[in-house]
Amino acid sequence: MKRDVQSFLLYLFGFLLLWEWLRPVEQLTATDHIGMFIIFILLSSAVSFLKVRWIWQTIIKIWFILFSLNQFHYQDGFFQFSWLSLFFRDVITNFSTIISRDWAGLTDEFRTFLFFILLWLMVYLVHYWLLNRKRIFIFFFMTLIYITVLDTFTLYSAKTAIVRTVIVGFAVMGMLTYYRILAKENVNSDSFITRKWMRPLVLMIALSVIVGIISPKYGPIWPDPVPFLKAAADKGGDEGTGKGVSKVGYGEDDSQLGGPFIGDDSIVFHSEAVEKNYWKVETKDHYTGKGWIPSGSSPFQVGGDDLIPVFSIPSRVETRDETASLFLFMDYSHLIYPAGIQRVQFERNYKLEIDSTKEKISILDINSDPVAPDDYVINYKVPKYKASDLRQTSVADPGQINQDFLEKYTQLPENLPDRIKEIAESITVEETNWFDKAKAVERHFSSSGFTYSQTDVAIPGENDDYVDQFLFETKIGYCDNFSTSMAVMLRSLGIPTRWVKGYTGGDFIKNSENDSSKQIYEVTNNNTHSWVEVYFPNQGWVPFEPTKGFTNNVSIDFTSEDGTQPAAETTAPVTPAPQKDLEEDGDNSKETNQSFTLSGVWLSVKTFLNNNWKLILLTFVFVMSVAGLIYRLRGKWIPYLYLLQFRLRKRDENIGKAYLVLLDQLDRYGLARNEDQTLRNYARYIDTFFETREMSRLTDRYEQYLYHQQLPEGSWKDSRELWENLIKKTIA
Incomplete structure (x- = not known):
């Protein structure tokens, strides 16, 4: 070649x-x-x-x-x-x-x-x-x-x-x-x-790739088989150190965390509330190095209408009263409730059994047998914390925190790797109080190379610590990895924490027909989640969300004593959810009555491009495709333009331009002139091809004009018919 x-x-x-x-x-x-x-x-x-x-x-x-x-x-x-x-x-x-x-x-x-x-x-x-x-x-x-x-x-x-x-x-x-x-x-x-072969090839490849990129992508119909294969390999290679692939959803055993799981969009419940809530099921307090277990069990019963003594919010914290209705799709005999729960209203006469260690609330009938109600209404308080109050705790004051309580919620395994405490200290070295330290650790997981994944998640081996493996080796995991790591890091600093299991707020469905101030959300097994609660002596248990890509709805007022708000902090006010999620519509909350500025125009253009880039790209591809097709077929429509252009011209000198246009058109038609070929030889070749003498006659007149720069008057009028006949022959 x-x-x-x-x-x-x-x-x-x-x-x-x-x-x-x-x-x-x-x-x-x-x-x-x-x-x-x-x-x-x-x-x-x-x-x-x-x-x-x-x-x-x-x-x-x-x-x-x-x-x-x-x-x-x-x-x-x-x-x-x-x-x-x-x-x-x-x-x-x-x-x-x-x-x-x-x-x-x-x-x-x-x-x-x-x-x-x-x-x-x-x-x-x-x-x-x-x-x-x-x-x-x-x-x-x-x-x-x-x-x-x-x-x-x-x-x-x-x-x-x-x-x-x-x-x-x-x-x-x-x-x-x-x-x-x-x-x-x-x-x-x-x-x-x-060129005739390659142009369609290039156009086909370009169109295929562009259409493939901009086309909508549908999710997989079947569950991903890879987690099953990985989990089977891990389990077979190190028997007893891990677990197989899990299916997402609530489970009671958290002693062996890690490993992949597959999604499940089975509906757990619908909630009717003024806002999205994090829904609790239970907490765990003892970290083993592989997972969480409760340190004990101390159940007691209360009446269905009695005040529920869990998650007590101190009276000094500002709160507002709210109610939420839950409509259950799964037969769970435990209560699913928001932080600040006060009472529960059932349609029947039920009792509640509360495990004070786990704060898990079981629902019992009059015979003390577990029962799964279809729905219930929860009364709860929504706290609004002040950062100035949260920042008051710097050390564990024996006068404010019971020593047994502190030991229980700062417990760590004896063989916990030292580098966990070292990294926690390095992250919080500039902070002086528990709240700022907790926020620093929470922010740490949004950077530093951590990745959220439900499939590529390691299972700790026999000699591995679950948190140490995540922080320093894999940095890939889901909520259990992030929440457990934050809880353990804060415990290494002497700050009491506990691990919480439950559900995120779910997806908005519609506005409530019974109460216009409320919305209905759908919570599925895919919304199963875990997070962290940090204890502050003067504020109680406060939730934190370290998992990358997740945000809770805790309201914290960062306004200082003099009424100013630090630029580095942001408030998280609790507001009713609109017709669609606020998180997905953050760019639409701009002022509509803006003065005309260059930055404003650029912002509008940028917003328009962000919202319509697929349509713009598709339009561009369509226009370019049409333009390419028009260019590809130019041999069919350009001759008509030439005919119209020269039909209106009467000067004899037009034969020079017209002859060159004819040569170009013949070249496009496929009758190109060789570089060493004279005009007369080329004219005979064209006449032979079209079985005519018109090209030779027109060439004689063109050479006469080319060499003498003049023609008898009226030459173009006679030559135009020859030229037009040849142009028309190239229209295939």
């Missing part, structure tokens, strides 16, 4: 496909110097494209491999050949290691050498498929499988890699198909035929 643009593109596409195999290696393995391996592939492709003799290709590649090995593994300079003897002895030793099947005994130097040889073979095979067989589908297909498997089972994200591979793969397969057709039909290609 000649060294032309087409063959260069094939080499380039082959290099890009090979590059996709190397991109994940640096991210997923301990392999360094990936750039040198990429340069080796590029060098191998270049010497092959330039048709360097095979002996020189071999010398160049071996020199590059040895140079790279010297740079990677040896201290001596490249031209100090003593290192070569060490390398060759190492190769001989490793061959004996291979024979004995001791794969782990291979040295790093030999592994690097083998990797270069593997790349050498891959480059040769790709070039053989491209240039000799003119087929690449198998390698293209294997590349897609390779990156999709890595995307599924590892941390490597192949979203852009798949797009790149599809573009390159389709382009190279289209080119190879074109070359196979030419070879099969024994047709000589020229630039016109090549």
